[in-house]
Amino acid sequence: MIETGLDIQEGLLFDSSHDVSGASVPRAFTGEVPNLRETKLGFPQLSELEVVRHFTRLSRKNFNIDLGMYPLGSCTMKYNPRVNETISGLGGFSMLHPYQPESMTQGALSILYDLEQALAELTGLAAVTLSPAAGAHGEFVGLKLIKAYLEHHNLSHKNIILIPDTAHGTNPASCIAAGFQVKSLPEGANGVMTPESVKTAMSEDVAGLMMTNPNTLGVFEHHAKEIADVLHDQGAFLYGDGANMNAFVGSVKPADYGFDVMHLNLHKTFSTPHGGGGPGAGPVAVCERLKPYLPTPRIQREEDGTYRVLHKMPHSIGLVKPYFGQFLILLRAWAYITLLGRDGLRETSEQAVLSARYIQSQLQDVFQNEDAAPCMHEAVFSDEVLKGTGVKTLDIAKALMDFGFHPPTMYFPLVVSGALLIEPTECEPKAELDRFIDVLKSLIGKAKENAEWFTDRPTQTPCSRINEALAARNLDVAKPI
Amino acid sequence: MGKHVHESCLYTKSHEWLLQHESDTYVMGISDHAQDSLGDITYLGLPEVGKAFKAGQVIGFVESVKAVSDIYAPVDLEVLEVNSTLEQAPETCNHDPFGKGWIAKIKVTQSEQLSELFDAKGYEAYLSEEQ
Numbered sequence: 001m002i003e004t005g006l007d008i009q010e011g012l013l014f015d016s017s018h019d020v021s022g023a024s025v026p027r028a029f030t031g032e033v034p035n036l037r038e039t040k041l042g043f044p045q046l047s048e049l050e051v052v053r054h055f056t057r058l059s060r061k062n063f064n065i066d067l068g069m070y071p072l073g074s075c076t077m078k079y080n081p082r083v084n085e086t087i088s089g090l091g092g093f094s095m096l097h098p099y100q101p102e103s104m105t106q107g108a109l110s111i112l113y114d115l116e117q118a119l120a121e122l123t124g125l126a127a128v129t130l131s132p133a134a135g136a137h138g139e140f141v142g143l144k145l146i147k148a149y150l151e152h153h154n155l156s157h158k159n160i161i162l163i164p165d166t167a168h169g170t171n172p173a174s175c176i177a178a179g180f181q182v183k184s185l186p187e188g189a190n191g192v193m194t195p196e197s198v199k200t201a202m203s204e205d206v207a208g209l210m211m212t213n214p215n216t217l218g219v220f221e222h223h224a225k226e227i228a229d230v231l232h233d234q235g236a237f238l239y240g241d242g243a244n245m246n247a248f249v250g251s252v253k254p255a256d257y258g259f260d261v262m263h264l265n266l267h268k269t270f271s272t273p274h275g276g277g278g279p280g281a282g283p284v285a286v287c288e289r290l291k292p293y294l295p296t297p298r299i300q301r302e303e304d305g306t307y308r309v310l311h312k313m314p315h316s317i318g319l320v321k322p323y324f325g326q327f328l329i330l331l332r333a334w335a336y337i338t339l340l341g342r343d344g345l346r347e348t349s350e351q352a353v354l355s356a357r358y359i360q361s362q363l364q365d366v367f368q369n370e371d372a373a374p375c376m377h378e379a380v381f382s383d384e385v386l387k388g389t390g391v392k393t394l395d396i397a398k399a400l401m402d403f404g405f406h407p408p409t410m411y412f413p414l415v416v417s418g419a420l421l422i423e424p425t426e427c428e429p430k431a432e433l434d435r436f437i438d439v440l441k442s443l444i445g446k447a448k449e450n451a452e453w454f455t456d457r458p459t460q461t462p463c464s465r466i467n468e469a470l471a472a473r474n475l476d477v478a479k480p481i
Numbered sequence: 482m483g484k485h486v487h488e489s490c491l492y493t494k495s496h497e498w499l500l501q502h503e504s505d506t507y508v509m510g511i512s513d514h515a516q517d518s519l520g521d522i523t524y525l526g527l528p529e530v531g532k533a534f535k536a537g538q539v540i541g542f543v544e545s546v547k548a549v550s551d552i553y554a555p556v557d558l559e560v561l562e563v564n565s566t567l568e569q570a571p572e573t574c575n576h577d578p579f580g581k582g583w584i585a586k587i588k589v590t591q592s593e594q595l596s597e598l599f600d601a602k603g604y605e606a607y608l609s610e611e612q
Contacts, residue, residue: 169549394520411520411547468546469521473571 010057017044022051061462063406064275069432073378073409073421074168074216076246076268077275083339084271084332093331098323102309109307112324113299115334116283122345123242123262124253125285129294131325135243138263138282139174139210141295141320145261145286146208146237147178148293148317155235158207164193166217166413168243171210180207187415190373191217195226202230208237213254214244216413216421218356218375228258237261237290245269246425247353247377250346260287270333281329295320351426352377355433359422362437366444377425383418391447393418395454396440402460403439484608485513487579491595492604493555498579505592509555510583511543511574514608519545522571526552527563528585534558536594541584543574552584556594562586 022045046054064070070077088094096108116128132138143161150158161175164185172182185201188194198209209231213221221227228238240254240262246269254262266281267274274280286294292315300308324330340348353376360379364370367381383393397407397420409421424433446453456465490498496515499507516522524544534540534554541552563585567573574582589595599607 414548469523469572472521472523472544472546 010054010061013044013046013051013054014042016050016054017046019045020047020050021045022048063401065427068404068406069424069428069436070275070406071408071422071424071428071436072275072406073218073380073423074243074412075275075409076243076265076377076423076425077406078246078268078271078425079427080271080273080332081336081339084335087335088328088331094328096327098327102307106307108327109299109309111331111334112327113301113307115330115337116299118334118337119264119283119285122249122253123240123259123264123285124255125259125262126288127291127294128283128285129298129320130281130283130330131295131319131321132263132282132284133321133326134280135241135263135265135268135282136170136174137320138265138284139170139239139241140177141282141317142239142261142263142284142286143174143178143180143208144317144320145284145290145293146239147180148315149237149290150207152293152315155207158205158236160203160206161239162198162201162206162209164211164215166191166215166415167210167212168216168241171212171241175210185209187215187217191215191219191413191415192373193221193223193227195223195230198227198230202234202236204234206231206234206236208239208260210239210241211259212241212244213257214247214376214378216244217380217416218244218247218378218421218423219373220247220376224257224259228260232258243268244377247349249349250342251349255287261285261290266329266333271336272329272332279326279329281326281333283325283330293317297324299324348426349377352424355424355426355428356422358430358433359424359437363440366441378421378423380413380416381420381422382416383420385444386418386447389447390451391454393420395457396420396443396447398465399443399446399454399457400439401458403435405436405439484517485579486601486605486608487513488601490579490604491555491598491600492607493553493598494607495551495553497552497555499555499587499589499595499598500579502586505589506561506586507558507589508583508586510578511552512604513578515543515550516575516578516582519543519550520547521545522574525567525571525574525584527565527567528552528560530560530563532560533590534560536591555598556589557591558587558589560585561588 065077065079096105112130116130119128132141150156159180160183161180162183162185163171164187166187175182183201185197188197211221213224215221231238237260238258240259242262242264245264249269263282263284266272294316296311296313296316296319298310298313300310302308356375356377356379360375364372368385369381393410397410400407411419412421413419490500492498492512496512497509498512499509502508522543522545526542528540536554536556538554539551540554543550543552564583
């Protein structure tokens with residue numbers, strides 16, 4: 001009998017509650033203050049050890065980058081260097097309170113200021129807000145800044161944002177949330193946007209275009225500059241979705257090819273924890289024209305080298321997140337940037353592209369994908385090779401888990417049939433890339449010979465094949481307390 | 482695994498079907514090819530009864546485990562009735578896309594637009610071309 005240790009059925013804390021308290025409540029809260037509650041609080045009652053065991057067991061069922069390769073395309077699941085954790089764990093940072101007087105927080109303010117400067121330098125843009133809490137929040141803030149500019153300049157009729165059909169799903173959602181309308185743009189040959197298609201879609205009412213570069217097919221939008229010119233000629237903005245910035249940090253500045261505003265996912269490009277280990281951070285970099293509208297608070301560096309916090313700015317869109325966003329996350333990104341430096345960051349991106357291109361080159365004959373343009377940081381394959389086998393992209397992804405890999409992004413981008421979008425990042429050693437390539441090759445071979453083999457995959461995981469449709473149709477995640 | 486194409490329906494490029502009920506009333510849904518590409522359907526956003534749409538406008542959406550996809554008006558139309566059983570059992574669209582998985586009963590307000598839609602043969606050809 002083999003005991004894997006992973007098959008412990010872990011219930012909810014609520015179910016194992018047995019009237020034992022893990023915390024002793026100070027007398028002041030028990031004796032002198034009358035208890036106004038008529039019913040018991042419904043929190044689980046367990047000892048500290050029981051709670052620790054519960055979460056440790058759950059963590060053993062989980063998969064993360066510290067356990068194995070996590071090639072989730074467009075998500076940049078990169079390793080979070082431990083030095084980031086050491087620095088953000090220092091008491092001087094972790095015990096700071098945002099209401100401490102400025103005189104006591106000069107060090108923290110200088111780090112935030114320096115991070116803003118570094119991100120402005122890397123994007124080539126004029127100023128940065130660190131407030132947004134995640135990528136989609138950054139999109140929302142960036143679009144709100146465009147909206148604020150247009151309203152301030154009596155251009156409110158400009159209310160359409162163009163979005164290519166390879167875009168992340170958050171792009172149209174952010175547009176609607178920020179009060180714009182969306183117009184979809186078809187992609188051109190090889191998935192690259194063309195100035196002609198943008199010209200055709202242009203009108204006086206277009207406020208801007210959202211571009212992800214490299215796009216979600218992992219291909220560089222080499223017409224970006226011409227497209228920016230088309231937009232700028234009509235007073236529209238080019239918004240940059242920075243989700244794929246890991247492809248070019250330090251070698252290209254997006255402002256040089258016309259980006260006016262851009263969010264950066266620190267949890268992707270700048271190695272802060274990601275995928276259940278968040279929270280994220282989605283700073284927004286802007287051109288000079290949008291700078292007056294940036295959210296508050298802002299940090300100003302005085303002539304004597306001290307830092308001052310400005311809570312009121314005349315044209316600001318106001319507060320989008322309390323204080324300065326996710327401070328300890330911003331600190332990790334600052335540590336990463338500072339330790340790698342300009343050359344280190346550039347080499348990191350070059351390595352990320354090299355790894356993805358290696359995967360593309362090794363797998364393109366197996367996936368019958370020889371005509372694809374050379375990819376940047378991620379490689380996409382269609383399900384062409386699976387047609388007629390009865391095996392679907394989902395089955396391949398499920399089977400990958402049995403070999404210790406987190407599945408790549410599936411069925412995205414939508415323009416690729418049965419897409420597998422693979423992003424290895426710069427972190428994976430070549431031996432691990434080779435193992436991944438070998439496993440995928442053998443799975444494609446198996447799909448052609450023995451489709452049956454896939455039906456009950458995965459078998460080596462804490463849960464076997466999950467009925468995803470049932471989970472979505474009958475969502476049940478709440479426990480009444 | 483040939484996709485089923487219902488003989489008597491008219492089809493759009495975005496994979497909706499229309500079937501004549503009586504005179505200018507039609508029933509519409511999504512094709513077998515559409516449900517198969519989407520995978521297990523988990524939710525449907527149904528149009529509002531009584532509302533009028535122009536051809537090509539978004540009248541609702543289909544959410545599956547893979548993606549969310551819009552449903553477009555095949556022609557100018559007015560919504561007469563929706564299949565509210567889909568709210569509880571969206572999977573009906575997967576099992577019986579041309580039957581119990583119908584989405585709406587509509588009144589076609591510009592009947593000449595019907596001639597721009599595919600018939601079964603034309604749609605079959607379009608599908609094999611798209612592959």
